[in-house]
Amino acid sequence: MSPTFLYTVEVILNGLMAGVMYALVALGFVLIFKASGIFNYAQGVMALFAALTLVGIQQGQVPFSHLINAVFGTDIHHFGWTVPTLLAILLSLCVMILFAWLVNRLILRHLVNQEPIILFMATIGLAYFMEGLGDLMWGSDIKRLDVGLPSGGSFWLEDVTAGWAAEGSEYYGMYIDLLDVWATMIAVTLVIVLTLFSQYTKTGRALRAVADDHQAALSVGISLKAIWVIVWSIAGFVALVAGIMWGAKLGVQFSLSLIALKALPVLMLGGFTSIPGAIVGGLIIGVGEKLFEFSIGPMIGGATENWFAYVLALLFLVFRPQGLFGEKIIERV
Amino acid sequence: MFYREAGDFKTSYAADGQTFPIAFDRWRYMIVVAIGFLAIPLFITEYMANAVLIPFLIWSVIAIGLNILTGYCGQVSLGTGGFMAVGAYACYKFMTGLDVWYVSACEGGANLFFLCTGVATYSVLFELPEFNIAFSVLMGGLTTAAVGLLFGLPSLRIKGFYLAVATLAAQFFLVWLFNKWSWAYNYSASGQINAPTRELLGFEITGPTATAEVKYLFCLTILFLMAWLARNLTRGRLGRSWMAIRDMDIAAEIIGVNPLKAKLSAFAVSSFFVGVGGALFFSVYLGAVEVGEAFGIQKSFLALFMIIIGGLGSIFGSFAGAAFIVLMPVLLKNIMVGGFGWPTDIAAHFEFIILGGLIIFFLIVEPHGLAALWRTLKEKLRLWPFPH
Numbered sequence: 001m002s003p004t005f006l007y008t009v010e011v012i013l014n015g016l017m018a019g020v021m022y023a024l025v026a027l028g029f030v031l032i033f034k035a036s037g038i039f040n041y042a043q044g045v046m047a048l049f050a051a052l053t054l055v056g057i058q059q060g061q062v063p064f065s066h067l068i069n070a071v072f073g074t075d076i077h078h079f080g081w082t083v084p085t086l087l088a089i090l091l092s093l094c095v096m097i098l099f100a101w102l103v104n105r106l107i108l109r110h111l112v113n114q115e116p117i118i119l120f121m122a123t124i125g126l127a128y129f130m131e132g133l134g135d136l137m138w139g140s141d142i143k144r145l146d147v148g149l150p151s152g153g154s155f156w157l158e159d160v161t162a163g164w165a166a167e168g169s170e171y172y173g174m175y176i177d178l179l180d181v182w183a184t185m186i187a188v189t190l191v192i193v194l195t196l197f198s199q200y201t202k203t204g205r206a207l208r209a210v211a212d213d214h215q216a217a218l219s220v221g222i223s224l225k226a227i228w229v230i231v232w233s234i235a236g237f238v239a240l241v242a243g244i245m246w247g248a249k250l251g252v253q254f255s256l257s258l259i260a261l262k263a264l265p266v267l268m269l270g271g272f273t274s275i276p277g278a279i280v281g282g283l284i285i286g287v288g289e290k291l292f293e294f295s296i297g298p299m300i301g302g303a304t305e306n307w308f309a310y311v312l313a314l315l316f317l318v319f320r321p322q323g324l325f326g327e328k329i330i331e332r333v
Numbered sequence: 334m335f336y337r338e339a340g341d342f343k344t345s346y347a348a349d350g351q352t353f354p355i356a357f358d359r360w361r362y363m364i365v366v367a368i369g370f371l372a373i374p375l376f377i378t379e380y381m382a383n384a385v386l387i388p389f390l391i392w393s394v395i396a397i398g399l400n401i402l403t404g405y406c407g408q409v410s411l412g413t414g415g416f417m418a419v420g421a422y423a424c425y426k427f428m429t430g431l432d433v434w435y436v437s438a439c440e441g442g443a444n445l446f447f448l449c450t451g452v453a454t455y456s457v458l459f460e461l462p463e464f465n466i467a468f469s470v471l472m473g474g475l476t477t478a479a480v481g482l483l484f485g486l487p488s489l490r491i492k493g494f495y496l497a498v499a500t501l502a503a504q505f506f507l508v509w510l511f512n513k514w515s516w517a518y519n520y521s522a523s524g525q526i527n528a529p530t531r532e533l534l535g536f537e538i539t540g541p542t543a544t545a546e547v548k549y550l551f552c553l554t555i556l557f558l559m560a561w562l563a564r565n566l567t568r569g570r571l572g573r574s575w576m577a578i579r580d581m582d583i584a585a586e587i588i589g590v591n592p593l594k595a596k597l598s599a600f601a602v603s604s605f606f607v608g609v610g611g612a613l614f615f616s617v618y619l620g621a622v623e624v625g626e627a628f629g630i631q632k633s634f635l636a637l638f639m640i641i642i643g644g645l646g647s648i649f650g651s652f653a654g655a656a657f658i659v660l661m662p663v664l665l666k667n668i669m670v671g672g673f674g675w676p677t678d679i680a681a682h683f684e685f686i687i688l689g690g691l692i693i694f695f696l697i698v699e700p701h702g703l704a705a706l707w708r709t710l711k712e713k714l715r716l717w718p719f720p721h
Contacts, residue, residue, distance in 0.1 A: 307505035
């Protein structure tokens with residue numbers, strides 16, 4: 001096999017795995033949008049907040065220590081203990097559930113029956129609020145997140161693929177990050193669990209009922225308030241998983257919240273209301289942007305990953321305004 | 334007591350249709366303009382101008398622009414930062430003499446004048462003279478209007494959230510473009526653009542030695558003209574067609590509003606305002622610009638916050654929102670850093686928290702923003718001091 005072909009395969013594989021990471025964030029958007037019609041811009045910041053909380057709990061940081069030090073002139077930073085990873089994840093999950101409850105109690109309850117665009121802007125406000133709060137609580141320095149997942153290239157794969165290339169060619173094997181492989185597996189598991197949950201449990205069915213029709217769901221005795229808290233909690237859980245994966249990959253820092261922006265074109269491609277759409281959209285965007293960067297990027301100066309996803313989604317939407325799997329709205333203007 | 338229409342008799346259609354039909358309002362407006370043009374330049378200090386007044390004037394132009402698109406025409410845009418960048422870079426090119434290149438020799442390929450399939454040698458086809466600053470700013474706006482028109486085309490097919498996300502394509506693509514396209518920053522090694530010293534009527538407007546008064550008056554004049562234009566556009570035929578599209582596009586089409594014209598004109602006019610704002614932001618306010626830093630996605634959100642807090646679909650709201658968003662960080666910083674002696678990073682975090690909290694607060698309590706509060710206040714003043 002020629003090295004060019006192998007390179008292309010490598011690019012596609014990496015693109016697929018990057019796509020899974022995007023889909024992970026997009027999944028949280030879809031869950032909330034389906035259940036409550038709210039386009040939750042804060043999903044990316046939720047991932048950042050969850051990852052910050054996880055690192056903070058794991059390392060035994062004192063919340064708001066920076067502020068406390070500034071106000072009282074003390075010098076405290078850590079409690080002096082470290083929490084095992086699994087326990088820390090569980091505690092972070094509790095924080096996210098508490099957060100879901102607070103958001104519903106303090107914000108969404110007051111915005112019932114508002115136009116969708118108002119709700120969208122409210123979540124932008126929420127995103128700003130949480131960004132500031134997260135930094136104030138846990139400090140704004142870049143943190144390393146270690147949950148015990150392997151990372152780095154796979155030597156085995158490098159050796160095997162190096163043997164595939166034609167004799168005498170300069171090819172040293174494929175580089176695939178083990179972390180990405182793990183992320184893919186975890187994402188697949190997550191999707192399967194979510195699907196089973198929504199198919200076979202009582203709560204899951206209630207969720208689907210609410211997604212289908214709010215009023216009908218209310219009339220058969222499903223509590224919308226409870227469902228919304230549950231949905232936001234699940235989205236918080238998805239955000240935690242995404243935060244762990246992205247945090248382990250890039251370090252926990254401000255730019256993590258920008259992955260929400262990367263998830264938006266994924267949603268546009270896949271349609272806002274479809275879980276399979278989020279996955280397929282993520283894969284298309286992941287592969288598309290990596291291939292574009294690989295083939296055309298060098299000719300026009302590189303770093304095309306910043307915008308390619310949006311332009312692809314934009315062009316796509318012009319021909320299919322509801323996305324790949326979205327609900328078709330028949331309306332001519 | 335205030336804002337009474339009693340005793341103010343209109344005798345002509347022109348008097349009846351004027352912008353400020355109430356005499357008190359007219360006088361108030363005149364006084365505000367007179368203070369802005371005559372009184373403030375006497376007392377202005379360098380710090381006041383650079384920290385508060387000039388950013389407020391420039392952001393007002395931008396907020397009016399975004400309000401035309403989002404508040405009046407109902408098309409949410411997250412591409413403001415990108416359009417500001419277009420205005421800034423176009424203004425820069427016109428300020429420094431726009432150069433157009435062509436392929437003078439092409440080896441081993443077809444020569445298509447601008448495109449060459451082989452090894453090309455480029456020469457300057459022509460170079461425009463350096464335009465004066467007012468004209469450069471205007472050209473910045475017009476160029477942005479053309480670009481805005483282009484990115485407005487998808488709005489004919491998609492709307493709502495999908496459109497909001499689609500405008501992000503403009504934001505990211507344009508910022509990337511000005512990072513990579515060396516022609517746009519005159520091949521400077523740093524990739525920055527720097528505003529050279531330019532004069533208007535003998536006064537230095539841009540450059541390091543320009544004084545605060547001149548910069549302030551220049552921005553104020555532009556804002557005055559732009560606000561006048563916006564006010565008159567929005568209450569005319571065009572503005573009404575935008576509002577019809579915003580309220581219900583299908584119904585608007587049935588009563589004879591052309592959605593194509595209405596939406597595209599809103600995009601063009603809005604981009605013109607944002608482009609002029611971006612040009613001023615670069616040339617008068619910052620002086621030197623690195624595109625990713627000065628015109629990033631945060632600027633788009635800031636502009637959106639201004640019109641939410643100020644009031645969607647209101648020119649006064651654009652001013653109020655811009656004043657609020659410009660003043661708040663300055664005040665917070667003075668209180669927290671100057672007053673309490675806290676580190677600046679804590680103040681920055683609080684700024685985020687308070688900004689986000691205020692957005693949510695306004696959406697819950699007063700979705701129509703400061704402009705609605707002002708309207709209520711006017712109603713109260715009208716009856717004051719005998720409210721029954």
